[in-house]
Amino acid sequence: MNKTVLLNNRELSEVEVQSAREAIVAMGKELIERKLVAGSWGNVSVKIADGVYAVTPSGRGYANQEPKDIVIIDNACSTLDGELTPSSESKLHTAIYKACPAHDLIVHTKLGEDHGCLIVIGVVILHFRLNGQCDEI
Numbered sequence: 001m002n003k004t005v006l007l008n009n010r011e012l013s014e015v016e017v018q019s020a021r022e023a024i025v026a027m028g029k030e031l032i033e034r035k036l037v038a039g040s041w042g043n044v045s046v047k048i049a050d051g052v053y054a055v056t057p058s059g060r061g062y063a064n065q066e067p068k069d070i071v072i073i074d075n076a077c078s079t080l081d082g083e084l085t086p087s088s089e090s091k092l093h094t095a096i097y098k099a100c101p102a103h104d105l106i107v108h109t110k111l112g113e114d115h116g117c118l119i120v121i122g123v124v125i126l127h128f129r130l131n132g133q134c135d136e137i
Contacts (some may be wrong), residue, residue, distance in 0.1 A: 010049060010051075010052065012048060012049055012052065016047060016048055016049075016091065017072060017081070018067060019045070020048045020054035020068040020072075021054055021068070022067050022068075022069035022072070023046055023054075024044045024045070024046055024055075024056060024065075024080070024107075025065050025066065025067055025069075025070065026052055027044050027102045027105075027107060028044060028056065028062030028065050029062060029063070031044075031062060031107070031109060032062050033064060036109045037062060037109045038060075040059050040060055040061045042107070042108050042109035042110070042132070043056045043087040043089045043090075043093070043108050044056050044105075044106065044107050045087075045090070045093040045097075045105070045106045046104060047097055047103070047104040047105070048072070050101075050115070051074055051075045052072065052073075052074060052080065053072070053074075053093065053094065053097065054070050054071070054072055054073075055070070055071055055072075055073055055086050055087050055090050055093060056069075056070065056071075056086075056087050057069050057071050057082070057084035057085060057086060057087065058072070058082065058084070058086060058087050058088050059085075064071050068082075068083075069082075069084055070082065071084055071086040071087075072126050073086050073090055073094070075094050076094075077090040077091055078092060088106055092108065093106050095107070095135040102128065118133075125129055
């Protein structure tokens with residue numbers, strides 16, 4: 001029987017929450033393998049349900065992340081579940097989810113001082129350059 005947890009006044013299956021956490025950990029490891037992130041630069045989130053998101057913790061490198069490290073937050077970036085502090089970019093993530101409700105994954109990497117950052121929203125990839133230019137890839 002699938003157990004449920006009450007998050008943000010909504011019953012969600014434990015499997016959904018755990019799957020989101022595992023997906024973020026796997027994505028973090030892939031970002032390292034592809035050299036798209038160094039250390040704890042960047043952040044990843046997954047929409048579990050409207051107003052409920054799983055997000056990487058602040059200042060925690062991807063190499064040793066475990067599913068229990070991933071923080072569950074709401075639209076106000078309040079922690080619903082998890083012991084670590086959510087990413088300092090959580091407000092960016094929740095704002096994008098509000099503006100783009102059809103998407104359920106955001107990968108925001110910092111590519112280094114010369115390159116700005118890369119944000120993946122669903123299948124839309126935006127490259128923000130330090131000079132303010134933004135390109136859809």
